[in-house]
Amino acid sequence: MLRDDQRINKSPNAVKEITADGSFNRQKNRFTTPFGQNDGELPVEAGRYRLLWSAVCPWAHRSVIVRSVLGLEEAISLGTASPMRPKLPHVDWEFSLDEDGIDPVLGIRYMSEIYLKTAADYTGRPTVPVIIDVKEQKVVNNDYFKLTNYLETVWAPFHKEQAPNLYPKHLRAEIDALNDIIFHEVNNGVYKCGFAQSQEAYEQAYDTLFARLDELEERLSKQRFLFGDFITDSDVRLYATLIRFDAAYYSAFKANRNRIVDFPNLWGYLRDLYQTPGFGDTTDFDAIKRHYHLSNHIASNDQKGYTILPKGPDLSGLTSEHHRQALSNNAEKFLIH
Structure with a gap:
């Protein structure tokens, strides 16, 4: 060692x-x-x-x-x-x-x-x-x-038998292009807000982040997932940021124009994914909140030298009915190989 x-x-x-x-x-x-x-x-x-x-x-x-x-x-x-x-x-x-x-x-x-x-x-x-x-x-x-x-x-x-196809060949170019946007403007966008050390850099990242969330909110008003009826690699990438947003990024990273719960379509979409095996059951909110609010390299200690773990937000709504299936022509969430 x-x-x-x-x-x-x-x-x-x-x-x-x-x-x-x-x-x-x-x-x-x-x-x-x-x-x-x-x-x-x-x-x-x-x-x-x-x-x-x-x-x-x-x-x-x-x-x-x-x-x-x-x-x-x-x-x-x-x-x-x-x-x-x-x-x-x-x-x-x-x-x-x-x-x-x-x-x-x-x-x-x-x-x-x-x-x-x-x-x-x-x-x-x-x-x-x-x-x-x-x-x-x-x-x-x-x-x-x-x-x-x-x-x-x-x-x-x-892969297990009947494993889903998260990266179908006919969509790979489009998935890759969207993944690049999601990475720079959303996944990494919240970090650009949280770690910015100038007002100009922070505001630019903030505006870019919420402009993209607004666009994704509109996109998901017409289809169940980012590429239609089935979950793809892009949905996995977006989920990983959205699920942390209200519990961590909104306050800890000053990404505070809106919570995800304030976006009707993004909130329904997030609930849909959270209730899908592999998503919600691998999500640890206690770990997420402790890291983003208590870690000494992220959280800001007050003058008395201690940090407070936020009691909220109320995340029970993640298990509520989402009605997203109404936007899909298929009952299943995954495209099978």
Whole structure:
């Protein structure tokens, strides 16, 4: 196990990648080798890999949703880090939820340990989701933008029977284009609001975010999901932000023009997805609220040195009837291969 002084150490501004104009610029992923059958690609083998995540992270959550929906739980094991970052002078993920505070498969206490074991010169944040090759004991992929697409395509030999098609070939170009917009303006858009360090950068991110939510509200007034009758990869990506919005981003990130509950169509759409196996049952609101409101690298302590966990919002409405099926020509939510 690495000593604290051997692990990745970054100042708060370096961790949040703030540019000269006060804007938030997310770090690039280093481990991006794709999964596949070609030379140089990661072999697709059941039992070889472990997916590390924290329930607070939207990027990680969407990979866990897809893993669940496609039935890949037996093929790829799951390690869960605590929602609370350790109170140390660096940003890390800790396996304090496990017995003795150690991941039972990898034998590590902190996420940075496996990153530094893989590359001793690694200086970025140890991010989730990350795929670990258990056989080689090293990081092989932390490309959160493409990870779900690999699970949906080249991992097909290990999908459950009658697994849904979240990334149909005839829609891939359109899905990719929308995913890019959702990432920059919504998924990362809330972080651009929350981590901005100038009024101009904050307001630009705020206006872009809500302009896109307004457009998505209109789009979903005419169809059940983003591409019509069936859930796709784009819906998974949008869900991961929407489900955290009212509980975290609205207040903690000052994304406070509207709550999602104030958008009739987005709110109905979110309830529809939440009530779908793989979505709501992988959503941990306690972890989400604790991370965004109590973590020392996000939450703002008052002058007395303590933080308050908000009691609200009331999330019971997520299980209420949504009536979204009226917009669909099909009773099922998934397109089957």
